[in-house]
Amino acid sequence: MRIYVPADAAARALGADAVADAITAEAEARGLEVTLVRNGTRGMIWLEPLVEVETDAGRTAFGPVAASDVPGLFASNFGDDALALGPVEAIPYFARQTRLTFARCGLTDPLSLADYEAHGGLAGLRRALGMSQAEIVTEVTQSGLRGRGGAGFPTGIKWDTVRKAEADRKYIVCNADEGDSGTFADRMLMEGDPFCLIEGMAIAGLGTGAEKGFVYLRSEYPDAIRVMTAAVDIARRAGLLGTDVLGSGRAFDMEIRVGAGAYVCGEETSLLNSLEGKRGTVRAKPPLPALEGAFGRPTVVNNVISLATVPVIFEKGADYYRDFGLGRSRGTIPLQIAGNVRHGGLFETAFGLPLGEIVDDIGGGTRSGRPVKAVQVGGPLGAYFGPNQFDTPFGYEEFDGQGGLIGHAGLVVFDDTADLGAMARFAMEFCAVESCGKCTPCRIGAVRGVETIDRIRQGDAAAIPLLEDLCETMKDGSLCALGGFTPYPVLSALRLAPQDFTPAREAAE
Amino acid sequence: MSDASADLTEIDRIIDGHRTLEGPMLPILHAIQHAFGHIPEAAIARIAHALNLGRAEVHGVVSFYHDFRETPAGTHTLRICRAEACQAQGGAALEAAAQRRLATGWHGTGTCGVTLEPVYCLGLCACGPAVELDGQLHGRVDADRLETLLKEAGA
Numbered sequence: 001m002r003i004y005v006p007a008d009a010a011a012r013a014l015g016a017d018a019v020a021d022a023i024t025a026e027a028e029a030r031g032l033e034v035t036l037v038r039n040g041t042r043g044m045i046w047l048e049p050l051v052e053v054e055t056d057a058g059r060t061a062f063g064p065v066a067a068s069d070v071p072g073l074f075a076s077n078f079g080d081d082a083l084a085l086g087p088v089e090a091i092p093y094f095a096r097q098t099r100l101t102f103a104r105c106g107l108t109d110p111l112s113l114a115d116y117e118a119h120g121g122l123a124g125l126r127r128a129l130g131m132s133q134a135e136i137v138t139e140v141t142q143s144g145l146r147g148r149g150g151a152g153f154p155t156g157i158k159w160d161t162v163r164k165a166e167a168d169r170k171y172i173v174c175n176a177d178e179g180d181s182g183t184f185a186d187r188m189l190m191e192g193d194p195f196c197l198i199e200g201m202a203i204a205g206l207g208t209g210a211e212k213g214f215v216y217l218r219s220e221y222p223d224a225i226r227v228m229t230a231a232v233d234i235a236r237r238a239g240l241l242g243t244d245v246l247g248s249g250r251a252f253d254m255e256i257r258v259g260a261g262a263y264v265c266g267e268e269t270s271l272l273n274s275l276e277g278k279r280g281t282v283r284a285k286p287p288l289p290a291l292e293g294a295f296g297r298p299t300v301v302n303n304v305i306s307l308a309t310v311p312v313i314f315e316k317g318a319d320y321y322r323d324f325g326l327g328r329s330r331g332t333i334p335l336q337i338a339g340n341v342r343h344g345g346l347f348e349t350a351f352g353l354p355l356g357e358i359v360d361d362i363g364g365g366t367r368s369g370r371p372v373k374a375v376q377v378g379g380p381l382g383a384y385f386g387p388n389q390f391d392t393p394f395g396y397e398e399f400d401g402q403g404g405l406i407g408h409a410g411l412v413v414f415d416d417t418a419d420l421g422a423m424a425r426f427a428m429e430f431c432a433v434e435s436c437g438k439c440t441p442c443r444i445g446a447v448r449g450v451e452t453i454d455r456i457r458q459g460d461a462a463a464i465p466l467l468e469d470l471c472e473t474m475k476d477g478s479l480c481a482l483g484g485f486t487p488y489p490v491l492s493a494l495r496l497a498p499q500d501f502t503p504a505r506e507a508a509e
Numbered sequence: 510m511s512d513a514s515a516d517l518t519e520i521d522r523i524i525d526g527h528r529t530l531e532g533p534m535l536p537i538l539h540a541i542q543h544a545f546g547h548i549p550e551a552a553i554a555r556i557a558h559a560l561n562l563g564r565a566e567v568h569g570v571v572s573f574y575h576d577f578r579e580t581p582a583g584t585h586t587l588r589i590c591r592a593e594a595c596q597a598q599g600g601a602a603l604e605a606a607a608q609r610r611l612a613t614g615w616h617g618t619g620t621c622g623v624t625l626e627p628v629y630c631l632g633l634c635a636c637g638p639a640v641e642l643d644g645q646l647h648g649r650v651d652a653d654r655l656e657t658l659l660k661e662a663g664a
Contacts, residue, residue: 010633013648045635181592184632212531219539219576220631222644257532258539260574263629277534277560279573295531337635339597344635367598376593380629410634412594423593430592430629436573 001027002054006106007038008191009223010184015066016049022070023051030074040192042106043346044093052088053078061088093343093362098324100316100332101309102185102348105192111230113238116195122240124314128203129248133163136207140310142318144330149175149266149303150378150407150481152329152396155310158300161290162208165298170210172201173275173294173301176217176224177259177266180379182410185334186304188346190217190224193308194231195240198254200307202245203314204300205252213254214294215304216271219261229256263434267480268301270436281436282480303408305334326352329395337363339376339412356390359413370415374496376423378407380430381485383492384420404488420493421500425453427489431482442483445474449490459503467494513551519544520552524559534560534570538577547578584622585664587611588641591627594634599651603638606652610659621664 005011005020020036027034044050047063051073062073062083073081085091099105108115116122128136141156162170174197178186190197201213217225232254235241243251257275259265265274269283272294293299309331313321322330329351335358337344342364359365359375366372374384383404385392392402399406414423428449435442449470455463471487478484494501523540527533534556541552548571557564571577589595589604613619615627633639636648642658650658 009631009646010636010648013631013633013639013646014636048636178632179630181630182594182634183630184634187632220628255530257535259576260535260538261576261628262574274535275532277532277570279569281573338594339634339637341635380593410594412597412634414597418597423596426593426596434629 001032002035002037004037004039004052004054004059005049006041007110007223008041008048008188009221010045010188011041011048011050012223014048014064018067019049019051019065019070022067026070026074032074037109039108040105040110041188042088042094043102043188043348044091044343045345046343047085047091050085050088057087059088061085061091093345093347096362097348098332098350099348100312100321100324101196101305102189102193102334102346103312104196105189108193110192110194110227111234113195113234113240116193120315121195121311122199122246124311125199125202125240125246127314128206129246129250133207133209136203137163139314139318140207142322143313144318144322144325144328145306145309145313146329146396147303148305148309148333148408150180150405152406155302155306158290158302159204159208161288162210162298162300165291167298169212169295169297170208171294171297171299172204172208172210172213172254172307173272173299174201174213174215174304174307175266175268175271175301176215176221176304177271178221178304178408179218179263179266180381180408180410182338182376182379182412183336183408184338185336185346185409187221187224189304189308190221191227194228195235196311197228197304197308198231198235198240200310201254202241202252203310204302204307206245206250208298208300210298210300211251211253213252214275215254215256216259216265216275217256218259218265225256225258232256262436263430264436264480264482267482270480271301272299279436281438284479305408324350326350326393326395326398328397333394333406333409335362335394336408336410337413338410340366340368340415341413342367351395352393354390355385355392355394355411356387358394358411359390363411363413366413366415368415368417370417372413373416373418374414374420374493376412376414376489377410378405379410380427381405381481381488382407382410383488384423384496385492386496403492405485419500420497421453421457424490424493424501425450425457427486427493428453431486435482439477439479439483441474441477442479442486445470445478445483446486449474449486453490453501456501457503461502464494464501516545516549517551517555520549520555524555528559534567538571542577546581550579582624583618585643585662586624586626586641587659588626588628588631590629590631590633590637590639592630592634594630595637595639598637600638603640603650603652603655607655610652610656621659623659623664
């Protein structure tokens with residue numbers, strides 16, 4: 001019998017290790033031969049720990065399973081148990097998705113290269129090995145892939161700049177500093193399908209002439225660090241990385257580097273300074289990292305999801321990928337539905353779903369059962385959207401047009417008990433804690449922002465124009481998105497819930 | 510050999526083990542913190558010398574990053590996620606309960622030697638509020654669950 005119990009950090013945080021131990025113990029007690037696979041998560045976090053059993057009819061799911069449920073599951077021979085969910089891929093939340101980047105996540109054993117290949121892995125890299133640098137970059141450009149970290153810059157154009165730059169060395173840097181609240185796609189991918197990221201980085205290296213890659217991975221993700229480090233080791237021993245990638249005579253190798261708890265290092269120039277061993281302060285652009293990046297050399301800096309989407313583009317072709325999506329947002333996007341929501345998890349789908357459908361239909365509304373007050377889209381620098389904006393289709397330009405951003409595609413749902421005045425204050429406080437200190441609007445503006453919101457909430461309505469003015473200064477005058485986008489949550493909260501900025505709210509509570 | 514000179518030997522050994530890396534500073538600091546639980550003052554000058562930097566530059570790096578401690582933490586470390594997704598699920602109440610239970614504020618070491626640190630996102634945003642206790646992650650933690658976890662850890 002083959003049983004799958006995810007080793008994803010979220011599943012483990014909900015007790016998956018104890019479930020795995022209980023399965024091993026119960027199987028032993030019953031004298032059953034069980035092969036236990038610690039897979040990644042399918043992304044249905046509200047069902048974790050989600051146990052899957054291989055049957056003649058495919059994999060059937062049970063969840064959420066506690067260690068104490070395990071004897072019962074064996075007693076029913078993994079049949080008609082109260083926790084039975086049926087075939088895992090028929091669960092509506094899963095069946096409705098278009099899993100391209102996350103096709104293998106949760107399906108395979110993350111550290112089995114054989115399993116990876118058996119499910120389409122390395123087909124993209126093998127194809128790329130037969131192409132010229134220009135052809136590789138053109139394929140990416142034609143796919144319409146844009147930076148999934150949040151900025152949405154066309155990946156192919158970035159690669160082309162690096163390809164054309166003359167230098168003795170070039171680098172591929174993967175930004176795995178996924179610090180935005182409400183996002184966990186990078187973590188899930190690295191823990192559940194690490195070879196996919198390695199393959200994507202190798203293709204990026206072939207396309208641009210870079211022979212060295214770094215994954216800058218945040219220290220808050222110990223499981224991802226462990227899995228990625230092991231996967232790089234396995235890939236090197238299998239000849240997927242090194243001086244002779246898959247016997248092609250071309251070189252590409254990579255290292256995992258661990259961040260040190262600075263949110264701002266998710267900004268690409270700050271990340272590069274950190275990688276070089278400096279304080280993670282933001283660099284002025286130009287020069288672009290594509291021309292003078294890591295160690296002063298031409299560097300591709302791409303998000304985990306951007307790079308991990310490259311293999312499927314090469315496996316299935318640029319046209320196949322580009323045919324999904326809406327407007328200038330091509331392909332699929334892994335939505336991360338989080339916060340106070342009934343069906344929280346990762347949902348990969350083509351761009352274009354209306355926000356309300358994501359929150360109410362897919363997410364199932366709030367976990368508390370109360371009405372939705374607001375959804376913060378795109379992390380701590382993203383705007384709060386109210387139910388009156390629920391018809392906004394999920395796309396880069398569409399959200400920009402509504403005074404927001406999709407960022408790394410995290411959605412945090414709040415019910416009507418949320419105090420958006422407090423959340424606006426928190427946004428400024430967070431900016432003050434995490435500011436790198438290089439530019440004044442961010443370093444000082446964030447501190448003044450906290451004070452000004454406090455004044456407003458104590459009843460000084462005359463301070464509202466001051467806050468708006470401060471936000472304008474931060475928007476226009478900050479060097480990077482931290483100071484520049486902190487006004488998004490602040491001003492959107494003020495627009496959406498002005499009553500949360502008055503002293504009366506306390507009297508009402 | 511005195512403790513202090515044994516420490517210096519260990520620090521030099523760690524530095525030497527990372528010198529060939531491109532950008533060795535962060536890997537060195539992580540390794541030293543892993544070995545000592547903090548970055549000892551004495552390490553600053555050794556790193557500066559080895560990497561041909563000023564001591565002020567090394568201090569600047571150590572003090573920039575939240576992860577690096579200049580003094581050791583308590584017997585246990587509890588990190589509570591303060592980010593928005595956890596706040597949407599009752600994070601603020603959990604923060605307050607933890608501060609009361611441990612009789613300390615952020616960055617302090619309270620009852621039973623538990624150091625309380627904020628963390629801005631553990632990537633458990635669909636199963637918050639999330640905490641990390643002595644390196645173990647836990648999701649959907651409320652005040653009662655926190656009490657159980659602390660008791661299990663002996664705190």
